[in-house]
Amino acid sequence: MINRSFIGASRTIGSIKLEASMVRLFAQAVGITDEIFLDDAAARTAGLPAVPMPPTFLFCLRSMADKDSTRFFREMGVRLERLLHGEQEIELDRPVYAGETLSFDSTIADIYEKADGKLSFVREKVVAVDEGRLPVGSLISTFVIRN
Amino acid sequence: MSEVAAGAESAPDVTLNAGPITRTQLALYCGGSGDHNPIHVDPEAAKAAGLPDVIAHGMLSAGFLGRMLTDAFGASSVLKLKIRFGGMTNVGDVVSCRGYTVRTGERERELRLEALVGDRVILSGIAVVANVNAGADGH
Numbered sequence: 173m174i175n176r177s178f179i180g181a182s183r184t185i186g187s188i189k190l191e192a193s194m195v196r197l198f199a200q201a202v203g204i205t206d207e208i209f210l211d212d213a214a215a216r217t218a219g220l221p222a223v224p225m226p227p228t229f230l231f232c233l234r235s236m237a238d239k240d241s242t243r244f245f246r247e248m249g250v251r252l253e254r255l256l257h258g259e260q261e262i263e264l265d266r267p268v269y270a271g272e273t274l275s276f277d278s279t280i281a282d283i284y285e286k287a288d289g290k291l292s293f294v295r296e297k298v299v300a301v302d303e304g305r306l307p308v309g310s311l312i313s314t315f316v317i318r319n
Numbered sequence: 320m321s322e323v324a325a326g327a328e329s330a331p332d333v334t335l336n337a338g339p340i341t342r343t344q345l346a347l348y349c350g351g352s353g354d355h356n357p358i359h360v361d362p363e364a365a366k367a368a369g370l371p372d373v374i375a376h377g378m379l380s381a382g383f384l385g386r387m388l389t390d391a392f393g394a395s396s397v398l399k400l401k402i403r404f405g406g407m408t409n410v411g412d413v414v415s416c417r418g419y420t421v422r423t424g425e426r427e428r429e430l431r432l433e434a435l436v437g438d439r440v441i442l443s444g445i446a447v448v449a450n451v452n453a454g455a456d457g458h
Contacts, residue, residue, distance in 0.1 A: 199351075201379070201382070203337055203344075206390065220395070227388070228400065235353045258404060260404075263398070264398055
């Protein structure tokens with residue numbers, strides 16, 4: 173059982189600059205061979221300002237910006253070995269390119285239970301904004317806790 | 320929430336096979352993603368967590384789905400991606416990614432996604448991709 177008073181709790185995660193080298197490492201790990209993701213010159217030749225961010229890398233970038241990713245769960249009294257990542261939603265309002273710095277803010281959007289309280293669900297919404305504080309995307313994570 | 324079932328019997332519009340997954344790839348993904356949970360690279364840590372061996376990151380397979388979409392529709396085409404994690408992926412597994420178009424609009428299309436190992440669904444989800452970017456970067 174998780175205290176539903178945590179719904180609405182928010183915190184600043186932090187900021188991080190997307191580097192072309194970060195995209196290249198990620199691309200190699202997931203087997204991306206499209207040169208646009210691997211080489212700035214190829215991206216420019218294709219008419220892009222720089223190497224673009226692969227869509228699921230927004231989740232990685234948020235993790236890299238976060239110095240204390242388990243803070244909410246510790247405060248909620250959740251044992252981390254009981255925590256599962258159930259769903260992940262990624263929305264992009266616009267493409268993001270290497271050289272941009274994004275800032276992330278997190279809010280607990282919902283907490284609920286299923287299976288007579290055997291499972292608790294925590295939905296966290298993270299909003300990413302650019303240097304002008306304009307939104308570029310969001311991440312909604314649903315975590316499952318086996319009580 | 321249940322996903323749209325339409326298209327399940329027809330051939331997928333986009334596919335990608337990734338793998339077999341190696342330990343080297345899991346180590347690369349640890350570095351590339353910033354997810355340093357040892358259950359993905361250290362067999363001893365995996366055993367301590369009650370697993371027989373290391374397991375792949377769920378977000379690695381989500382990355383395969385992302386790669387399938389950017390390969391097919393363009394590097395900056397993806398507007399939305401929603402993934403449900405359904406099962407574990409192990410070293411040696413080949414991940415088969417499939418996308419079925421369920422709605423085509425003037426500016427974007429929606430796809431139902433799945434990633435399978437054999438006939439086991441490890442990820443399911445939906446994506447919305449822009450039509451306008453397809454071709455803008457050479458696809």
